Amino acid sequence: MGQAYSYQCDHCGYEENFNQGHGFLVHSQPLRDYLKQPLQIFHYKTHRLLQKLAQENRPLFLKAGFQIYKCPHCKTLHDKIEVTVYDDDEVVHKTEFRCNQCKSRLKLTNIHRLKKAICPKCHRRTFHRNHTYLALWD
Numbered sequence: 722m723g724q725a726y727s728y729q730c731d732h733c734g735y736e737e738n739f740n741q742g743h744g745f746l747v748h749s750q751p752l753r754d755y756l757k758q759p760l761q762i763f764h765y766k767t768h769r770l771l772q773k774l775a776q777e778n779r780p781l782f783l784k785a786g787f788q789i790y791k792c793p794h795c796k797t798l799h800d801k802i803e804v805t806v807y808d809d810d811e812v813v814h815k816t817e818f819r820c821n822q823c824k825s826r827l828k829l830t831n832i833h834r835l836k837k838a839i840c841p842k843c844h845r846r847t848f849h850r851n852h853t854y855l856a857l858w859d
């Protein structure tokens with residue numbers, strides 16, 4: 722299950738929703754089972770990498786879901802589909818993302834602690850969470 726968080730800018734009124742949660746796309750499941758299904762839900766590069774990992778003779782598991790990231794440079798928020806492949810507790814692969822503005826590596830952020838971010842429209846520090854809006858999905 723996951724949640725959608727709404728952010729709004731006090732200055733220009735720009736609004737954006739960010740999704741967070743595992744299980745929406747892929748519950749933890751064997752990588753091979755995932756690759757058997759006809760639907761490709763990830764980026765083709767990710768898919769190719771998963772196919773390659775599946776050729777290794779290891780019982781790998783896959784998990785995917787939305788996570789909210791923040792650019793350490795621009796302080797803007799981005800929700801991305803994080804894909805994790807693991808072998809027991811060991812993480813074999815984890816997706817990494819870069820900011821489309823400055824190309825810095827995005828950092829996973831804790832939305833519960835994050836009060837303010839930079840508005841992607843007017844670039845002021847007036848982008849904050851709208852607490853009146855909360856959506857649940859699964």
Ligand SMILES: [Zn+2]
Nearest residue numbers: 730733840843
């Ligand atoms: Zn704004």
Ligand SMILES: [Zn+2]
Nearest residue numbers: 792795820823
């Ligand atoms: Zn950036």
